[in-house]
Amino acid sequence: xxxxxxxxxxxxxxxxxxxxxxxxxxxxxxxxxxxxxxxxxxxxxxxxxxxxxxxxxxxxxxxxxxxxxxxxxxxxxxxxxxxxxxxxxxxxxxxxxxxxxxxxxxxxxxxxxxxxxxxxxx
Amino acid sequence: xxxxxxxxxxxxxxxxxxxxxxxxxxxxxxxxxxxxxxxxxxxxxxxxxxxxxxxxxxxxxxxxxxxxxxxxxxxxxxxxxxxxxxxxxxxxxxxxxxxxxxxxxxxxxx
Numbered sequence: 112x113x114x115x116x117x118x119x120x121x122x123x124x125x126x127x128x129x130x131x132x133x134x135x136x137x138x139x140x141x142x143x144x145x146x147x148x149x150x151x152x153x154x155x156x157x158x159x160x161x162x163x164x165x166x167x168x169x170x171x172x173x174x175x176x177x178x179x180x181x182x183x184x185x186x187x188x189x190x191x192x193x194x195x196x197x198x199x200x201x202x203x204x205x206x207x208x209x210x211x212x213x214x215x216x217x218x219x220x221x222x223x224x225x226x227x228x229x230x231x232x233x
Numbered sequence: 234x235x236x237x238x239x240x241x242x243x244x245x246x247x248x249x250x251x252x253x254x255x256x257x258x259x260x261x262x263x264x265x266x267x268x269x270x271x272x273x274x275x276x277x278x279x280x281x282x283x284x285x286x287x288x289x290x291x292x293x294x295x296x297x298x299x300x301x302x303x304x305x306x307x308x309x310x311x312x313x314x315x316x317x318x319x320x321x322x323x324x325x326x327x328x329x330x331x332x333x334x335x336x337x338x339x340x341x342x343x
Binding site for chain 1: 330336
């Protein structure tokens, strides 16, 4: 079965850092680009970042550019999101998501993790 | 980052047809496929429609998608109580080099 499991969320003070992980199983992780998507409490979905299957190309939402870094370790089937300079507005459930088209990062997200909650508060 | 625009809410009685519209631009909806997600309360989003009008395995044929120009739509025919959820459109934006989501529509079954 194809699974994505996020971890690493928690409560963190403004300005601090946090690293999220997304463990993949049941598919050839190294053949897929991967995305992070977040959802603030009671709000809609917001795309955060994408990384190509090989890890060399990455795109970010303007709201996180310069503060968040997406990366991956294909040997560990794991996706990461390093978050620096966290702000209250970064409070959200963070999901990792797989595009069905493999290395086509623009295709629909057919597999989602259950999410990990990040709360930025003093 | 721009978003795709959806009505905040839509409703219908069981058996009715409900249509949700999604408004975008030339760099997202016109240029690329549109996808739709269903999100039940407290759960992760689920892919409902991909490539504008394709249904993943297991999605009932009551759900259908289409697009014209810079707008897309999701139709739910034969509305059922289990369809009560939030629905989001999404597309890749060539100008932003980013995926953009719609603002979301809450569907209520009366």
